Amino acid sequence: MKYYIPFIMFFLSFTTTYGQGRFTLSGYISDFQTTEKLPGASVKIEKQNKGVSANNYGFYSLTLTPGDYTFGYSFVGYEMQYVSVKLSCDTIINISLKSVLTIEEVTVEARKLNAGFTESTETGTDMVKIETVKKMPAIGGEPDVLKTLQYLPGIKQSQEGTSAISVRGGSPDQNLILLDGVPVYNVNHLFGFLSVFNSDALSQVKMYKGGIPARYGGKLSSVLDIAMKEGNINEAGGSVSVSPVAGSVVFEGPIKADTSSYLVSARRTFLDLPVRLGLLITQPVQAGYNFYDLTAKANWIIDPKNRIYLSAYLGQDRYFIKYKDDDAKSDYAYKWGNATTVFRWNNIISNKLFANYTGYFSSFSNKQNNKIKDENSFTYKISSGLKDFAVAADFDFYPNVNHSVKFGVKASAQSFSPQYIVYEENDVDTTFGKGIQYNAFIASAYAEDDLVITRRLGANIGARIDNYSSGGKNYFYFQPRLTARYLLAKSLAVKASYSKMAQFLHLITNSSVGLPTDLWVSSTETVKPQNSWMSSLGFFYQPLHGYEFSVDGYLKKMDNIIRLEEGASFLASRQQTWEDNVISGKGEAYGVEFLLKKDVGKLTGWVGYALSKSVNQFDEINNGKPFPYRYDKRHDISVLGEYKLSDDGIDSRSFTWAFTYNTGYAGSIPDIKHQGMNIITEEGRDAWLGMFDSFKQRITYQTPNNYRMPAFHHLDIGYQTTRKLSKFRSRTWLFSVYNVYNRLNPWYFYMKEDKMMQVSLFPIIPSVSFTYKW
CATH class of the missing domain: 2.60.40.1120 (Carboxypeptidase-like, regulatory domain)
Structure with a gap:
């Protein structure tokens, strides 16, 4: 104190x-x-x-x-x-x-003119309206906030169809994603083809790609701050939405008129129902996949100076397959999900001092279970996860018109279970990782002042301190933050930023297709926290009302990033832990982004272009020389728009489109192939998904990401029509086509008889969705 x-x-x-x-x-x-x-x-x-x-x-x-x-x-x-x-x-x-x-x-x-665009000290920030998200064409007609963000320069999907995003050459785990102020550790539904965020329950989305304020910490590349709706305090209402992929319902209204409100939403996929029915009729197999998410929020106005909020999220995916005949049977199940709960208390201490007190819990877990029984019996189980408890106090202080000060403190306790493996064969039980748990404690404090220095010059000056303790090892990081703007004219500003960031969590990645086989692990004595510094310089111009143009260049350097050693098993054996299988290195990303936006009139949208480069460097790989990072995409062009065809107050119609073109993904072509034996022994079992085969083809890469896939591009279109049935009731149809010209973009490549074979994921996909609102 x-x-x-x-x-x-x-x-x-x-x-x-x-x-x-x-x-x-x-x-x-x-x-x-x-x-x-x-x-x-x-x-x-x-x-x-x-x-x-x-x-x-x-x-x-x-x-x-x-x-x-x-x-x-x-x-x-x-x-x-x-x-x-x-x-x-x-x-x-x-x-x-x-x-x-x-x-x-x-x-x-x-x-x-929107003075905030040029006069604000914020730089590298983007806001997307939820109304825009709901109108955009999407795979299966299901609107997705993360998919819409991927059309902004500097923000790209990690692979076609996935919700995970790479921001300015960073990895998906380097993004701090908040739902009502609570970290969300897994953003994928449907193996990554949808995000876990139900657009019907959201009110606002704000992305920080650079110039990250001191009040945010814990990740290297970006912050995505998502706010849930509060619920209408005056009128009860809701909506029902149906698409080929899922259905959702939302209910909201006052608990007590003018003093409290609630919001509840639920979403579930339909995909498992026809699949299970078809297999039940034609095959001796039961299989299915489903996901659901539930969100709930309530708030109470205690008095004019006090208000409390309680919100929660619960989501889970489940994939299973069961087979049975006269000779054998098998039972495989895989499930993963998030859960969050948060309590917040707003307190107006004085007309100059606003306080928010927060307590939250967030967790992520995934579990896999496989049982096979024929003349022998075999059982394989694996699970991992993390839990995050935190309390925080944040203050907004307004001493005068030239200063807007934010400061606060936070304490967080985290628990990691990176690996728990059970292998049984003919009733012989072997367990790896049992009882292995990592606990960490983080104490943080920050302060920032958004100040007007002169009529033309403004700045946000701040700093953050984090003290991380785990396994008897302490790490202390001082992280200065600075953004500044200088008005060259009322409609033209130059802005610059510098941010020092620290990240104490690491993600060990085994797959790039959205599967939850990734492991969240903590920093330890041997695996140090990641850290980075980011700087940017840009020009922001608003020639006319509703038009915004920006050019923003950036440079980001990262230290202590980790990856699996070449040829290392994803999961540990009895003799090794995950710490023995990772190596530490550094990375660098730089580029320039152009964005032109129009948000008034019948024609709205944006055009973006990014020229960028991202490389990694590890002493143990490529002779210590830098090599392209898997998320390195040199050229990126995006066009997103809406044209309002008509709107007479009762019927409205609009046409939307989204086009993206970017340099192909970086991938690895094997330089050396040879046969090797995957030996399963009592002393150390090679526990990975391919462990059932005794012999595996070993592949060696002399240079990682030594192959550039063909360019990635597709055009999506949509048509939305809405009819207002009464003052509060309306119905909306959305017709969309994904990948209009049927571009078969490469999802991944594999070698077959010394030839590169391409696997593509999405052809042209038409869809229709319906929403009824009251």
């Missing part, structure tokens, strides 16, 4: 200094119809280059000298609202903004 006393005294001095002869305007900014809060909404003082952004809960605060002011409240996709105030005492004003659907509905005043 003694370390934080000077910190607290510093902020109290701000309050004392700026409290004399000044008054504060504060309140919440929310959606007029749904009452959802609008995080990041802007409050600007007319005729002054001053203002503030609402925090993650829609709260804002401005401290000014007495006088007459006009304030402009704005948020992307909403009509600007002006309020005139004679500030002679502390004042609370809560604002509700109305959504605008077409440019004709926007007032003349609202057509001013």
Whole structure:
């Protein structure tokens, strides 16, 4: 506590200094119809280059000298609202903004430039509207927020069809993905073809690719902050959605009018039902695959200064196959999933100081079980997982109009079970990894100040400290963060950033197709935490209202990244642990991104291009020379758009499209092939998925990722029609076609008789989905 006393005294001095002869305007900014809060909404003082952004809960605060002011409240996709105030005492004003659907509905005043795009100190950030996600064409007609993000420059899917993303040349495990502030460790449903996030239950999505604020920590490459809906506090409602892949329902409404609300959503796949029925009729086999996810959220307004939230997520995938005849039977099952629970308490300590207290639990687990019985019996089980408990206190402090300060502390306890393997043959039991568990404790503190230095110059200056303890080993990291912007003109700004990052979790990857055979492991005495520093420099230009253009260059250097040794088994034997099978190295990624966006009028969307390079370097591989990283994609072009065909207030129709082109994936061609024996013994069993064969073909790669697959590209189109049936009821049809010109993109290659054979995944796929909302 003694370390934080000077910190607290510093902020109290701000309050004392700026409290004399000044008054504060504060309140919440929310959606007029749904009452959802609008995080990041802007409050600007007319005729002054001053203002503030609402925090993650829609709260804002401005401290000014007495006088007459006009304030402009704005948020992307909403009509600007002006309020005139004679500030002679502390004042609370809560604002509700109305959504605008077409440019004709926007007032003349609202057509001013979005000052936040150039005046904000944020750089390398992207926001995607949930409405945009729901309109985009998708595989199987199921909207997916992560698939939409993949059309932004610098954000790419790790492989076709997968939800896992690579950001600016980093690996998927280097992304901090938060759902209502809670880390989510597995984002894949359906072997990665869908993400675990149900778009019907989400309110906002914000991605940080660079210039990451000090309040975020624990990962190297990016932050994806996803917020769930709060639930309508005024009216009960809901929706039902059906696609060829899954069906979902959402219910929301007040628990007690004007003081509390709830939201519940559920989603489940249909794929297992026809498969199981067909096999039951034609084959002596039972097989199926299904997934589900459940989300729930409730919030209560205790009084004007206190509000509490409780939210939870539960999701699971399950694949199984059973076979039985007169001679033998087998039973194989594989399941994996996430669970999160979070409690949050918002407390307005004063009109300048906002507090949020959080306690959460997050877990991920996967389990595999295989039983075979003929003249012999064989059982194979493997499981792994992690648990994360944390408490945190975060504060937003607004001493005056030139400073917006955030600071906080967090304590987290993590438990890892990276491997638990049971192998039984003819009732002989051999267990590997039993009781192996890694525990870690992380204590963190941060502070950042978003300040206006001069009329043209602004900056966000901050720092984060993390102390990580595991197995008697401590690691301490000081991580400075800085973003700055300089206004060359009102519509043109240059922005720069520097971020030092540390990551204490490692992901050992065995597969690139979204299977949960990956292992989350902790840093130890022999496997050090990953760390990186990132810098960026860019120009941001807004020529007209609704048009934004940016050019952003970046450089990222990474240390202590890990991978499996060449030829090493993914899972450990009795003599070895995972630590014995990994090697440590470094990486580098750099590039430049171009993005042109238009978000007003009948035609909206964006065009993006990224030129980038990502390499890894390990002493034990390629003679210590750098080699292309598997996520290295030199050229990347994306076009995403919507054209509103009509909207008369009752019927609306729109046409959407999404096109992507990028350099092919980096893969490895074997240089040497030879036969080797996969020996299974009591002393050390080679436990991997191919362990049933006694002889395996061994493949040696002299240079990893020495082959570049053909270019990856496809065009998707969609058509959406919505009819408003009454004030609150509507129905929507979405017709979409994935891969219109039937491009057979390579999913992976394999060698057959010294020839490269290509396996492709998705041909042209038409689909239709239906949503009824009330």
